[in-house]
Amino acid sequence: MKPIPAEVVENREECERTIVLRLRPERPIRWEPGQFLMLGISGVDEKPMAFSGGDDREFELTIEIVGPFTERCADLEPGDVVWVRGPYGKPFEVRGSRAVVVAGGTGVAPLVPLVERLRRARVHVTSVLGGPHADRLPRKDDLEKLSDELYVTTEDGSEGRKGFPTDVLEELVEKECPDVVYACGPEGMLVRVAEIAREHDVPCQVSVVRYVKCGEGICGSCALGKGLLVCRDGPVFWTEELEGTEFGGVRRDVTGKPE
Ligand SMILES: Cc1cc2nc3c(=O)[nH]c(=O)nc-3n(C[C@H](O)[C@H](O)[C@H](O)COP(=O)(O)OP(=O)(O)OC[C@H]3O[C@@H](n4cnc5c(N)ncnc54)[C@H](O)[C@@H]3O)c2cc1C
Ligand code: FES
CATH class of the missing domain: 3.40.50.80 (Nucleotide-binding domain of ferredoxin-NADP reductase (FNR) module)
Structure with missing residues (x-):
């Protein structure tokens, strides 16, 4: 999937070390709660973030400042342009009352x-x-x-x-x-x-969070074991699906080595 430009509509401080970024993509993105997108800042990086409110035309991301990329997110201002591709992954399922x-x-x-x-x-x-x-x-x-x-x-x-x-x-x-x-x-x-x-x-x-690079089930970076990929089969899983996987055990860094 090709990235499309999205305008920063708002960047507000939500609480300590956390911002909410409101983005308006060039064309609507139909997403469901639990799905995520790849957020790109030109010349910086591209990272996975969950949809956190809004609708197809204008949506929010809730971002914790934890390292170089998210620090750059905190500096974004209304009118700035970022790149988004998605939606990716499986959403939560509504069940019961x-x-x-x-x-x-x-x-x-x-x-x-x-x-x-x-x-x-x-x-x-x-x-x-x-x-x-x-x-x-x-x-x-x-x-x-x-x-x-x-x-x-x-x-x-x-x-x-x-x-x-x-x-x-x-x-x-x-x-x-x-x-x-x-x-x-x-x-x-x-x-x-x-x-x-x-x-x-x-x-x-x-x-579930694993190191997501392509977001599209190609690179294998987010493998959980038992053939499951977080970006393709998750990030939302029924807990029985996770039995016998690396969930709760091994977590891998960007190179795939256990952390
Ligand atoms: C499906 C999914 C949805 C996510 N949604 C959100 C969200 O809504 N809000 C939010 O604040 N964070 C979210 N994250 C985590 C977010 O992607 C990382 O915090 C971010 O990439 C950190 O980048 P950095 O350069 O600021 O920090 P770094 O210094 O690079 O890393 C800080 C921490 O983030 C982890 N991280 C870095 N890059 C990635 C990556 N590509 N995939 C997974 N983990 C990574 C590192 O392992 C480390 O634990 C999500 C991750 C995934 C996999
Ligand atoms: S991030 Fe590449 S396969 Fe999931």
Whole structure:
């Protein structure tokens, strides 16, 4: 797929070290919650980012500043032109009538439009958002507006409950009896989410990150084992699909070596 130009409409600081970039592509891109695109900055690099709100004509990305590329994203200004190609990957599936959505930090990115989609489908949504401290809870206000209920956790107790989102999930699966659990965030959190869901026999979809280069199933960089590619078969997987793969175990760097 060829990249197309997209104009930066807005670049706002969302919380500490996180921005929300609003982009208007040259032509509409039809995307679903859970899918991602490759975002390119001329002369810099091209990196995968999840669709995080908006629509086909103008959409948002929630970007955590973690290194050289995302630092350049933070410098973008309205009117600047970036390059986008996509959508790629498989989206979340809407299922049942009660859902629990678990977001760890920037993992919230694809979950904001998912919650919006679930509510439109009349699914009751309880969301949990966790971060290290009160200034690192991206898209909290959006999740609060969109969800039926929102629980917040911070590791230092500076907002919401002290601890991890999975602490709340353990209680919610008993109390809410959800039909499905959705999650995105650090892999350690996803492994625990998958365990809790399995223990309670609740279907669970997680969005997995691996090193994505081509985004199109060609280069093999994002291989998870068992023939699965994150960019083609994911990034959203039902947790049973991940059994026996490198999920929760090996993570590879840009060269394919285990990190
Ligand atoms: C499907 C998918 C969706 C993503 N969605 C988002 C999102 O919505 N918001 C967000 O902030 N981040 C997202 N990421 C992660 C994002 O691509 C990386 O944080 C970004 O590429 C870091 O680049 P950098 O140069 O700033 O940092 P670097 O210094 O290059 O790396 C920092 C960290 O990011 C990881 N990383 C770097 N390049 C890639 C890559 N090509 N693929 C996967 N991981 C990489 C590195 O392994 C390292 O852990 C997503 C990744 C994937 C695979
Ligand atoms: S990133 Fe190339 S195969 Fe997935």
